[in-house]
Amino acid sequence: MENNKPIVVAGGGHAGIEAALAISRMGGSCILITMDKKAIGRLSCNPAIGGLGKSHLVKEIDALGGTMGFCSDFSGIQFKTLNKTKGRAVWALRAQVDKKTYPKYVSKILKTNSRIKIVEDEVVAFSIKKERIVSVKLKKEGFLECSAAIITCGTFLNGLIHIGKNSFSAGRMGEPPAQGLTECLREHGIKTGRLKTGTPPRLSKNSIDWKQTEEAQGDSTIEPFSLFTKRPFKKKQEPCYTVRTNASVHKIIHKNIQSSAMFSGKIKGVGPRYCPSIEDKIFRFKENPSHLLFLEPEWSNSNQIYLNGFSTSLSEAVQKQALRAIPGLEKVEFIRPGYAIEYDYAPPYQLNAGLMSKTIKGLFFAGQINGTSGYEEAAAQGLVSGANALLYTQKKDPFILSRDSSYIGVMIDDLITTHLDEPYRMFTSRSEHRLSLRPDNCYERLADIAQNQGLLNLNQKKHTSLFFKEKNKVLNWVNQHKITLKNKTVLAAKHIKRPEISLLSIIPKEYKKLYFFKEAVFSVETNIKYEGYIVNEQQRMASIQKLEKARIPKNFNYNQLQGLSNESRSRLNKIQPETLGQASRISGIRPTDITLIGINIKKVSRET
Template sequence: MNLKYEVIVVGGGHAGTEAAAAAARAGIRTLLVTPDLGRLGQMSCNPAIGGVAKGVVAREVDALGGLMGRATDASRIQFRMLNRSKGPAVWGPRAQCDRALYPVAIRRALDELDSLDLFQEMVTELVVEDGRVRGARTRGGVTLQAEAIVVTAGTFLRGRIHVGGTAGVGAGRAGEAPSVELAEGLEGLGLELARFKTGTPPRVDGRSVDYSAMERQEGESPGGRFSFYHQEDVPEQRPCWITWAGTDLKEIVRTNLERSALYGGSISGRGPRYCPSIEDKIIRFPNAARHQVFLEPEGLHTTELYVNGLSTSLPAEVQLEFLRTLPGMADVRMTKTGYAIEYDYFPPHQLRHTLELKAVRGLYLAGQVNGTTGYEEAAGQGVVAGANAALKVRGEPPFVLERDQAYIGVLIDDLVTRGVDEPYRLFTSRAEFRLMLRQDNAHRRLGPLARDRGLLTRQQESILAERLREEDRILVWFRETTLTPAVAQAVLTSAASQPITEPTRALDLLRRPRVRAEALYSSTGPGRAPLARADALAAVEIELKYEGYVARERERARKLRERANILLDNDLQYMGFLTLSHEAREKLDRVRPETLAQAARIPGVSPADLQNLVLELRRRRSAGVGQ
């Protein structure tokens, strides 16, 4: 059989489904091919989307037209806005999701896209001619032809699962076969591969848990939404439970340490420091009296619980033994054992900012294959890779998000420029412009960018236009409306703010601590201000309250962009720039930055090196063409 498409996406996880959907939304004939169509958008680790920074990414994916936001709304069984006690720039929406409902919602959303086809097969080989991808072959002997291919193989490339006491087993996820031929094929293209590890905790049967010994953690009611374009029906809500790992557990882990796959020496790849196994926690922080453990419901129609905080690769019987030391879990039954997994990734300096490989035209990589962790990080890359594959087919310029435009921009630039030495996760601290990159303004930042490149559906375009108009109206109202002392009095009193004696601009009152936009907006009485939705008002409130700070951040971003304007040719002979340090020459030669600003972000390139680089470029230029 021979199938011909414009874009083919290999893999159906968070990166793959987003990539395929993004290409299809752009009207490109797209095929998603994956070994198991029953597991589209599978949550292989914890059943949750979002968090600090990651929640913003989920909203960015949504703003770009993606699937993650609506699938989260349709499957979430708890919603919390993390960091609500801090400023809105670091608020992070987080949802517990029903592990069974999420993939259903993803599948439903994919089925809405007319130009997307799905196909169940394992891709074993890529066809590359003259440095350009032409197609792929599958294990079942099907030949696929495409102008661009996005590979989103997750942890499947030569994946090996380790549980203590057993030899590692080849697998991409528990119970699923690894992808070995594809890894070998990519290696055969001359791509550099390296190895990471990550882990997952055991799952337990909720019927064997005594909740009365635990702390109940409720979600927010009604809770917010991730999706801006789609109004999904939200399921019923469930609590999470908090318990603590104490000294008994520590002792068990410590005495069995050499039986851990992680510490017994059977795993060599590097793991994430911010998501340590319980073995790691106990070795690195021996003095901590206890460690927090969250029991998260796996779904509405299952009693299974995910034991967040106890990722491990100890033998099954040790896992059960230590689980039973937790308060409320004395008689617990384990439903799945935790494990560690090792997998190949492609050190991401081999990519352009479009996620296209520098070495193979038309071949894109997205998700965990690029050394990241997290569903959101994967989804964000998926949208960008899929959009760029589509634009390439159309012969249009690439779609690149900058560091001051999106967390996704920060993520990809970090990958491409700085590389990774542990599985990469986003934090707000990675973003130098985090006041601008908020969860509340994702649609405002990214919606128009996606729309202008033809990456949204018609329906999404019209929702966006209507919402932006509404917010603009509210912004104008605050800037242009003056409130009299009498009208403002009640609002100011309830905010414990000084009363005013002169008519004052609504904007100036809004900038006072504790004064809320909604209260001011409704203070003039019904019909005096245009009707507004609560979330639009909230977004405007944040924008206006921190306007001064945000403006300074924009200015800083603008200055950096000026430096970004110095372009570096891809064929510069860095090794010959003897005035640069040896380390800098090697790093520049490896990364081949596109701009001076990018060069400045490469670790090991010092300011003196940058100065010299500028001088070298100047010399080259003054030496004239033909040198």
């Protein structure tokens, strides 16, 4: 720590947790400020981790020593791999987790870490000196000097909940909002905006006629998120259930649409495109006669049921009326109604690739304040911001993940090169390199980076090393063992290239004793089956890397470049890309603009 001043982490959500733990694993210490110690790690919305695109982030967090995957394995009550009808690169693990066990376990990890001090207070402002942060102001205790600060406020910044025509200030239902910090950000020149998200009602289990619902079981054979979870991985699973909306439900919502805070115009913030409210679904997808809803237990043997697919800002009375038109929910009672929440965010084009403010040194941002939605996106940013906050105080080079190294790198690059005006959610389609950024090879991609940064503890290093050793053992077998087919002998590696042949069906039984047998076999087989496509993709990646390595000088004068359109000049001045690669991904920037900038960078370089 610089001058023995602490790093401050503001917020105890998923971003704050991973930030604090990353700092501690790298040998640093921090103070985590949370408004309520009991709320650390709380799952605000759905009781699940992972899913399409998001599970890739969880695996990468795990490869970098983070805790989200491990805690999800520990608290999971149902596991399912999605997208299995598609290619392996986009398979996605989703875990239904126990909403009580998950935060308790995460909180225990934090509280038993001697390098993390947890303080129950609220960051309401900060002070800067010579363009760097020097202290934060706490609501109860006043000013606290710091060497760096990470802001991870979730939906709490000036949070405003909407249920029909009723609105009230809150960061989450039953919890107060964070006030004052937005105004401080603006005073120091950081632009802010307003976003919106929503959550469905929580239903009373005893008020549901379960005979009229359809059971949705988890996978019979389950896989863990974390490489560091004990094998073999076995869990008692709980079923979820499904129901569908119908014409009667849609008619009730149509008739009462003005009771929706979103449709009445009360909500000004932009909501998530890929997680629409039920009223949004009915109006945007009028051709659909019904929509699937999932009844998910919020914890083991829970009486509180999460109604996935029915996010809403309709009035409580209309919510109940609509749901009671669904078979099985005719007598449904609420434990809590669904609601929408508006909150402040700071558009992330104001950050560099290490998630530090471009204008205030030592001030980092992670999670929903950067405009992202989801636990996984927040946790990934938290890990990166935590590592970089410590490196900043040590005056070391930042920890940067590129687009071709990880989905975390894709996400951060997307955030800092676009003017985000709606909540950002990770999808595999956001990456140009999907075959190279698979969940099964995340440890190969990121283990060296993690070890070089000190992000892995001794146990994690041991497990990672064992996985590589066992994978190489399997790889050596397929590259050396020959198989005879119709008087023709071929290497096992060549035989496996055939789509109908699996490595599991031909590998000797003694290999099944390997600790990471399933993972090693799956990864080796995937590399072999996709080899040709992967080689082509890596050749494309090599050409793109030339742009990524071409750095643009700080405060580069775009106004002097003749040939740039006013639109391009305006966007480049606003976002201030660090490399030609980043500049090429800014919306509205043309290939000719990149060529022009590249020529001038070389000219400036020669002159200096």
